[in-house]
Each structure stands twice: as C-alpha cells, then as structure tokens.
Amino acid sequence: MKLPPLRRRISPSVLYPGTPVVLMTTVNPDGSANISPLSSFWSLGRRVVLGLGTDGQGTANLAARGECVLNFPSAGQAARVEAIARATGRSPVPEAKRDMGYLHVQDKFAMAGFTPVASAEVAAPAIAECPLQVEAGLLAMHAPHGGTDQGFAIAECEVRCVHAHETITIGGTDHIDVHGWRPLFYVFRHYVGSGEPVARNFRAEA
Numbered sequence: 001m002k003l004p005p006l007r008r009r010i011s012p013s014v015l016y017p018g019t020p021v022v023l024m025t026t027v028n029p030d031g032s033a034n035i036s037p038l039s040s041f042w043s044l045g046r047r048v049v050l051g052l053g054t055d056g057q058g059t060a061n062l063a064a065r066g067e068c069v070l071n072f073p074s075a076g077q078a079a080r081v082e083a084i085a086r087a088t089g090r091s092p093v094p095e096a097k098r099d100m101g102y103l104h105v106q107d108k109f110a111m112a113g114f115t116p117v118a119s120a121e122v123a124a125p126a127i128a129e130c131p132l133q134v135e136a137g138l139l140a141m142h143a144p145h146g147g148t149d150q151g152f153a154i155a156e157c158e159v160r161c162v163h164a165h166e167t168i169t170i171g172g173t174d175h176i177d178v179h180g181w182r183p184l185f186y187v188f189r190h191y192v193g194s195g196e197p198v199a200r201n202f203r204a205e206a
C-alpha cells in the first residue's frame with residue numbers, strides 16, 4: 001500500500017502560492033501617473049478582483065477616480081518590478097512602510113525604465129513594455145470593517161478593453177500565444193517565470 005506524503009502543520013508568514021504580477025497604473029491627485037506592483041489578482045469573465053493595501057497610493061487613486069490599467073509584465077521584467085518594489089506614490093510615506101525602508105517616488109515609470117502609453121478607455125496610461133494591458137473601471141471597493149482590521153480592501157472591477165503586443169497573439173487573432181509569452185508570477189515572495197505549457201484544457205481554442 002502506498003503511504004500518503006508526510007505532512008505537518010505550518011504557519012507561513014504569507015500565503016502566496018502563485019498569482020501573476022500585475023502593475024496597476026492609476027492617476028495621482030496631481031494628474032501624474034503611478035505604478036503599484038500587485039499580485040492579489042483573479043479574473044472571472046469580464047470581472048477582475050484585486051486585493052489592495054488600504055495605505056497604498058494606487059488604492060486611493062482607484063477609489064477616487066474609479067479607473068486603472070492592469071499591466072502584466074513578462075518573466076524577463078522581474079528586475080524592473082523589483083526596482084519599484086520599495087516605493088510608494090504616497091507622501092508622506094505611511095509609518096508602517098517607512099519602517100520597512102519604503103521611499104516616496106513620484107515617477108515610478110522613470111525609476112523602472114518603463115514608458116507610459118495612452119489608454120483607450122481610461123485616463124491612466126498603460127505601460128508600453130508590458131505585453132498584456134487591461135483597462136478597467138471600478139465597480140465596488142469592499143473594505144471589511146472599513147479596512148481597519150487588516151489594512152486590506154477588495155476592489156471589484158470591470159474590464160473595459162484589452163491590448164496585447166502582437167508578439168504574444170496568434171497571427172492577428174484575439175488569442176494569446178501561451179507558447180510565446182512567459183508571464184511573471186509571484187510565489188511566496190519570489191519572482192517565478194513559467195515553463196512550457198504542459199497540457200491544454202478541453203475549452204482552449206485551437
């Protein structure tokens with residue numbers, strides 16, 4: 001008889017089994033653009049859900065203006081994401097972040113070496129270098145207990161339009177070439193790329 005794998009109860013400090021890295025672009029109160037690296041993301045149909053810290057400038061911008069762009073970087077862009085990881089568009093820097101060495105950065109595009117490009121349906125610019133760019137409008141911001149219990153809010157957004165680099169689409173169609181694009185994932189605070197696809201779902205279109 002085959003024994004089940006040995007297991008033990010653990011208390012991980014974070015529970016990030018693996019979600020894509022998303023660079024959320026929003027418009028600051030002064031009209032400039034901000035980039036907030038996120039990973040708490042999932043989508044269902046035209047709806048996307050984001051887990052957001054309530055002390056983030058991107059969170060405040062999304063709540064105030066009701067729009068954002070969700071830019072998905074490639075695995076090869078991890079260093080650019082990490083370059084702005086300890087930055088916030090918020091000034092003054094919230095105390096908890098100051099203790100972790102965060103700095104206020106007004107222009108994260110310049111810091112990461114990214115280029116803003118005009119969006120079609122929202123005021124926030126997309127990041128030209130990110131192969132997949134999703135423009136979205138805010139439907140609801142859920143902040144359990146006013147967001148004060150854990151400092152998190154949950155944003156529910158509706159997709160308005162999607163842009164993709166030609167290089168990750170299949171020959172002029174709306175399909176993403178999963179053999180041609182390596183998204184960047186965040187797994188237990190490590191940046192991870194994906195390997196070759198291992199199988200396809202019965203609903204994947206040829």
Ligand SMILES: Cc1cc2nc3c(=O)[nH]c(=O)nc-3n(C[C@H](O)[C@H](O)[C@H](O)COP(=O)(O)O)c2cc1C
Binds near residue numbers: 038056088089
């Ligand atoms: C890879 C990565 C993933 C992150 N995921 C999230 C997330 O899902 N939600 C969140 O609120 N913050 C997340 N953060 C932290 C924010 O990026 C951080 O709070 C940042 O200061 C936000 O910038 P802002 O204050 O200019 O919006 C993540 C950071 C990194 C580097």
